Amino acid sequence: MQKSRFVAETAHEKITEWGDEVNNSQQLLATAATYAGLVYQILGETYCESTVDTGPLMQPDEVLAVSEQWFTTALDDIGSGDFEIVSTTSLKQLALLGRARVRLALGDLAGAAEDAAQISTDFVAYTTRDSSVRPRWNHVYRQLNVSGYSAVADVVQWEGGPVPFTGYRDLTIAADGMPTIADGVPDPRVPVLYLNEFLQDGVTDNYAQQKYLSTADPIPVARWAEAQLILAEIEGGTAAVGRINALRDVHGLPHYAGPTDATSMENLIIEERRREFFFEGRFLAEKLRKDLWFPRGVGSNHKAVQYGMATCFAMPLSEYQNNPNIPEGYEGPY
Structure with missing residues (x-):
């Protein structure tokens, strides 16, 4: 850096x-x-x-x-x-x-x-990658899909219960638009495949990401969806719901029709960011800014x-x- x-x-x-x-x-x-x-x-x-x-x-x-x-x-x-x-x-x-x-x-x-x-809706900026030399690789793909060193994590169980905003396996959206796990429409923003094998450690189940398919795949750095979620966080309420549903339309996902109080909307926007920017390097900043679990x-x-x-x-x-x-x-x- x-x-x-x-x-x-x-x-x-x-x-x-x-x-x-x-x-x-x-x-x-x-x-x-x-x-x-x-x-x-x-x-x-x-x-x-x-x-x-x-x-x-x-x-x-x-x-x-x-x-x-x-x-x-x-x-x-x-x-x-x-x-x-x-x-x-x-x-x-x-x-x-x-x-x-x-x-x-x-x-x-x-x-x-x-x-x-x-x-604008078509805006995107990338970190370009290619397969030539190690510093140019897409290391998400290399680490999770080639080397077998890492896997997509499940929900963290901690001190007797699940930790909110953790886990990326089997993420779905229910008919009423609520974010769910294995209960609704599969969320295409978080493509994960279980390979029915262990990682190199012989213990960890191999859930592999499917967002990047080669070491040459570019990684988004900034795009329109993030601007919409910034506006959603600032506006709140029904205006935020409208922006979230517009993002979901891009992926063919059910519209959100749940509560619009401040706490519900804050939690929804955190979850939308978590899913929308899967393996794009944005969620650590969100965890620190929102004082989420560590x-x-x-x-x-x-x-x-x-x-x-x-x-x-x-x-x-x-x-x-x-x-x-x-x-x-x-x-x-x-």
């Missing part, structure tokens, strides 16, 4: 310095700024704390504020036009949706809604391995030890 941040920020600095000597300078500036914004967004959403270039420790909201600044810079670089880059046909919408994410996380609901409302060292998994304490990601130990602006002896939250 830090390498990507450094490259993006340095590129923006140097292209700004060189000015019109660089062909397509505005597109390159906007691309670098958008990528910098995305890196800071991921750091702010998923890391417990961060530093930049041996600077002081930054808390998540501070990192997200920098991310917002970079997305705004990208939009300024783009101006009234737009650019097509390798990962998307609309760099402007990628910057807008990235900023909407950050503004939602920072509590700027009006700003998030303004950005999200500008995302075992925090209590209990063990199906192999009797005790759960750890981690929730957010910690920086590498070397970043603590080699940074003169971090108090000596402090080595992170865990």
Whole structure:
């Protein structure tokens, strides 16, 4: 992540310095700024704390504020036009949706809604993948469908009961639109196949994802559905139901016809996000933002391995030890 941040920020600095000597300078500036914004967004959403270039420790909201600044810079670089880059046909919408994410996380609901409302139904941006060399692979497919190291998890049983918003096996939608498990229309957003075998450990049932079918399959980074769920969270009530049902129409799923009180809608939107962005790398940020369940060292998994304490990601130990602006002896939250 830090390498990507450094490259993006340095590129923006140097292209700004060189000015019109660089062909397509505005597109390159906007691309670098958008990528910098995305890196800071991921750091702010998923890391417990961060530093930049041996600077002081930054808390998540501070990192997200920098991310917002970079997305705004990208939009300024783009101006009234737009650019097509390798990962998307609309760099402007990628910057807008990235900023909407950050503004939602920072509590700027009006700003998030303004950005999200500008995302078109056909918008998508990808992390491109190919089968050439390991760093370019789709590692979801490699890990779950080739190597046999990991499987799609079932609902977590913890301290005598099931944990909400866990498990991706046999997910369905009931006739009344309620999210269910093995009771209704199979949810095509979460394609999982039981292979009737164990993983390499000889213990874990092999439930394989079917969303990505090769190491060359691209992985969505941002798309219209996320903008709609941002708006649904902000609007709530029947307006949110309308947006959720529009997303379900894309997949041929029953419309939601359940309660629309604040708690019911919050839970529904969490579940919709969980399913909609299956293996797209968005749910950890949602868990942290909504303070959802983590075992925090209590209990063990199906192999009797005790759960750890981690929730957010910690920086590498070397970043603590080699940074003169971090108090000596402090080595992170865990």
